[in-house]
Amino acid sequence: MSFDLTGKVALVTGAGRGLGREIALGLARAGALVLAHGRRVEALEPVVEAIEAEGGRAVPLPFDLGDEAALETALNWARSHFGPVTVLVNNAGARDRRPLPELDRVAVRALLEIDLVAPFDLCRRVAGHMPEGGRIVNVTSIAGPIARAGDAAYTAAKGGLDALTRALSAELGPRGITVNAVAPGYFATEANRAMVEDKEIAAFLAKRTSLGRWGEPSEIAGAVVFLASPAASYVSGQTLAVDGGYLSHF
Ligand SMILES: NC(=O)c1ccc[n+]([C@@H]2O[C@H](COP(=O)([O-])OP(=O)(O)OC[C@H]3O[C@@H](n4cnc5c(N)ncnc54)[C@H](OP(=O)(O)O)[C@@H]3O)[C@@H](O)[C@H]2O)c1
Numbered sequence: 001m002s003f004d005l006t007g008k009v010a011l012v013t014g015a016g017r018g019l020g021r022e023i024a025l026g027l028a029r030a031g032a033l034v035l036a037h038g039r040r041v042e043a044l045e046p047v048v049e050a051i052e053a054e055g056g057r058a059v060p061l062p063f064d065l066g067d068e069a070a071l072e073t074a075l076n077w078a079r080s081h082f083g084p085v086t087v088l089v090n091n092a093g094a095r096d097r098r099p100l101p102e103l104d105r106v107a108v109r110a111l112l113e114i115d116l117v118a119p120f121d122l123c124r125r126v127a128g129h130m131p132e133g134g135r136i137v138n139v140t141s142i143a144g145p146i147a148r149a150g151d152a153a154y155t156a157a158k159g160g161l162d163a164l165t166r167a168l169s170a171e172l173g174p175r176g177i178t179v180n181a182v183a184p185g186y187f188a189t190e191a192n193r194a195m196v197e198d199k200e201i202a203a204f205l206a207k208r209t210s211l212g213r214w215g216e217p218s219e220i221a222g223a224v225v226f227l228a229s230p231a232a233s234y235v236s237g238q239t240l241a242v243d244g245g246y247l248s249h250f
Contacts, residue, residue: 003229006031010228011078011085011126013065013119014092016043018189019139019220023089026221027228028056032087035061035078065092065118075125084129087228090119090161091139095154095191108153115157116164123168123179132176135228138165139220140181142243158183162239169237178236180227185243187215210245 010027014020016038028034028051036051036058038044044060051058061078063070078085094114096107123136143155144162162181169179186205188196195201196214206213223242226232241247 001231003225003231004031005087005225005229008032008086008228009035009078009082009084010087010089011035011037011061011122012089012091013037013122015047016040018191019184019187019217020089020091021047022217022221023091023139023224024058025051025054025056025218026225027087027089028058029054030225030229031056032228033082034058035082035085037061037063037074037092039064065114065122068121071118071121072125075122079129084131085126086130086133087135087137088122088126088130089137089139089224089228090122092118093139093141093157095151097150097154099150100152103153108156111153112157112160115154116160119161120164123164127168127172127175127177130172130175130177133233134172134175134177135232136165136168136172136177136179137224137227138162138179138181139224140165140183140239142183142185142241142247144181144183144239146247165239166237173236178227178232180232180235180237181239182220182223182227183239183241183243183247184220185209185215185241185246187217187220189217208246208249209243210249213244215242215244 010032015024015036048058141158165181
């Protein structure tokens with residue numbers, strides 16, 4: 001059994017901050033060359049430098065997930081320089097917390113484009129060149145299986161990404177590629193700053209979680225490294241909640 005990722009080429013979307021940054025660091029520590037994706041190269045340089053400072057290897061790969069042509073160009077460039085991606089982590093995501101009356105088709109399409117359509121397209125393009133033993137890990141959410149009011153578009157997108165994970169597990173399994181998801185609970189990232197700073201909400205969510213606290217961003221990495229590694233060679237089509245026991249807590 002091994003968690004070693006030496007020789008792997010791991011593309012992590014949204015690697016410049018939050019959970020993606022920690023996933024990129026974790027995969028690099030396990031030995032992978034990390035293609036660190038985000039929109040702006042300046043925002044990716046600090047994570048690339050952090051990985052290199054630890055003796056790892058990383059390359060910035062900037063493009064907007066909504067720009068299909070830029071996505072294709074970046075993937076072709078990466079493949080020509082580093083070979084096919086062998087680990088794809090679809091981590092980047094957006095959120096729109098407006099209530100239902102404000103979520104018109106334009107708003108819903110915009111969110112689905114980043115949270116579901118782009119990961120779908122990346123899976124399709126990357127899987128086209130992925131060798132046997134390849135790994136796809138989608139970062140979904142506890143908002144896949146459960147829901148709160150005022151988050152309908154995001155919940156629909158993440159539920160779709162969970163379903164896509166199962167569908168691609170079935171489709172790519174015969175080629176020796178596993179497809180899984182991790183579903184984060186509440187992590188204290190920049191994206192959640194308003195909730196973390198609201199003492200009442202922060203305390204409510206901590207109490208609602210079995211471990212009685214929010215997740216530290218670094219606590220997401222272990223599950224992704226596991227699913228990307230040889231140790232998870234017979235795990236596919238699963239969503240692993242990394243939520244401090246939120247989903248199982250009554
Ligand atoms: N934090 C949590 O508690 C939590 C809970 C459940 C699920 N999740 C999921 O975990 C993932 C990471 O969450 P996070 O809290 O780390 O989020 P975050 O801090 O908001 O980071 C989101 C990342 O997505 C990238 N991104 C957004 N729109 C993009 C676009 N159009 N093109 C390219 N990149 C884009 C951002 O890149 P830029 O740097 O270029 O903006 C950023 O790196 C997301 O999928 C989120 O839904 C998080």
